[in-house]
Amino acid sequence: MPKELFDFDENYREQGNKIIAGVDEVGRGPLAGPVVIGAVALPSCFYEKHINDSKKLKEVQRIKLDAIIRKNCIDFSLVIISPAEIDRLNIRQATLKGMREALNNLLVKPDLVLVDGEEISQMPLSQEKIIKGDAKSLSIASASIIAKVFRDKIMELYHKKFPQFAFDQHKGYGTNFHRSALVKYGPSPIHRQSFLGNLSQWK
Secondary structure: OHHHHHHHHHHHHOOOOOOEEEEEEEOOOOOEOOEEEEEEEOOOOOOOOOOOOHHHOOHHHHHHHHHHHHHHOOEEEEEEEOHHHHHHHOHHHHHHHHHHHHHHOOOOOOOEEEEEOOOOOOOOOOEEEEOOHHHOOHHHHHHHHHHHHHHHHHHHHHHHHOHHHOHHHHOOOOOHHHHHHHHHHOOOOOEOHHHHOOHHHHO
8 A cells, every 4th residue: 555655646756746745734623732734745766665644553653754754855844723723713724824834834846735635725836635645645644644743742742731631642632531521621721612612512
């Protein structure tokens, strides 16, 4: 499967796109914490057989691959969109804003951007929306890995500040424990108010 991810990107290079950037977000669904967007431009010669959709990898694998990607990529960028910004814009617009910023922060201008499941509005670069792209494209999968590792570290730091929510365990997703803690303690400053609704419904 991972060789297929390399071949997927290589097909676009053969069409004349020398520099390809993959873009993906992590943390779209959680009740708490930021959404993190990663953008990665890989050299055409780069191939790492273990890179795959970050959701299919164990944490220890992601951490190792994160270091490999950062060391070997042409450039990468990470953008954090806060819970307050998510509440203000809505999660889709906040994610698109983060994707634009992540691409603008790259020091290289890609010939083509491969985007996981979205079309980025108000962006002058050529782009392709790839449904389930983190399971198809090496560039998108790499972006998902560095974004996932980075967001997990953020949530582990928040766990130290708000240990009652066990953010180190569920990373802000709506597990039964997390929902019960919300009912018991009320929201923290990093909870997305627009995601919570009526807490009494979770009792």
